Structures are given as C-alpha cells and as structure tokens.
Amino acid sequence: MEPAQLWAFVVFSLVGSFTPGPNTTIATTTAANFGFRATVPHILGVPFGFSTLLALGTLGVAGLLLSVPAAAGALKWAGVAYLLYLAWLLARAALPAGDGLTAGPGGRPLTFFESALFQYANPKAWMLSIATAGTYASGAHIAERTAIVCVVFAVACIASLVAWAWAGATLRRHLGIGRRRQWFNAAMGGSLAATAVWMAVAT
Secondary structure: OOHHHHHHHHHHHHHHHHOOOHHHHHHHHHHHHHOHHHHHHHHHHHHHHHHHHHHHHHOOHHHHHHOOHHHHHHHHHHHHHHHHHHHHHHHHOOOOOOOOOOOOHHHOOOOHHHHHHHHHHOHHHHHHHHHHHHHOOOOOOHHHHHHHHHHHHHHHHHHHHHHHHHHHHHOHHHHOOOOHHHHHHHHHHHHHHHHHHHHHHHO
16 A cells, blocks of 8 residues: 555544544443443454454455345344434433443443444444445455555544543543433434434435
8 A cells, every 4th residue: 555545544544433423422421321441342342343344345245245235225224223222222321329330332331242243233334344445455465455454444443432432431420410411321322313314314
C-alpha cells in the first residue's frame, strides 16, 4: 500500500470508528452503568470481530454474500432487528438503589465473544468492511493489504471505544443522582433505535 493511500485509509478508519454507532453507544452506556473496566471485553472484542469481517471482505466472501439479494436482505433485517432489541434493553435499563448494578444491555456488560460476534449483526460494520475491501484491500499483495487494514482498523476501533467509554465513565457519578441514569439509558436506547431505523432506510 502506497504511503498516500495508507494515510487516506488511516483517516477513513478513524472517521469510521469515532463516528457514533452501535459499538460506541454500547461502550458509552456500559461505562456509564458499570465503570470503565467493565467495557474492556467490549473494547477488545469489537476489533477482533471486525478484523475477521474485514478479512472475509478482502477475500470476497462478504461481497459475494451480499451480492445475493436474499442473503443481503436477511443480513440487513437481522442486524436491524438485533439493534432494535439492544435499544429496547438499553432504554429499559435502570440502576436500583445501592451497589447492585443491573443496568446495561441484558442487565450486564457484553463479553469479549458477544462483542466480537455482534459485528456480524452490525450493519455499520458490514458497510465499513465492504467499503474497505473494495477501496483499500484490492489489487496485488492481498495478504499484506489485509493485514494492514486489519491492524489499522483494530487500533482505530480501540482508540474510539476507549474515548467513548471514558466519556461514559466520567458521567457515572453525575448519573447516580435521582433518575438521571434512567433518562440517560433511555436516551442511549433511543439513539441506538434511531441508528437502526436509519440503516434500515438508507441501506
């Protein structure tokens, strides 16, 4: 990969990773409810899962799958449905009195493998992987290009999720007052639902 193309890809990966989406919403909400440390499995699971999706994209598997209308439609609507399900879990999450933390998606933080597998149900991850494969990972030296895009995107994902989780963690004490946490979770659930609807309409 030429230096100019590499720098363009670095910018692309940073923009794709830092812009709000399902992964950043989950990282922020998890940190706000459970603290920064609880987001570490998510922070590590996302780049792992996304890297495997990128690899499938560069090998042409993802593009071939999405070229079949029935398969593409099934992936799209399964992803949208799962995002709406997560949005519902976030919106209804609440922190009871005391230290019994039960807020967050499904009442607990996502594990490493759950976050990794979630990338296959994440429409934004599919869109980014296909765009990356077609623009930056095609041509000669496929193995080298695949390794580069996976490493660059992994670093960008980790940096983004650390930043969003830190933002959520800084709100944790503030959200412990009154019903602020419930309102925060409802707002984050609403934003995730809006993302799912947008992806359903735009893709």
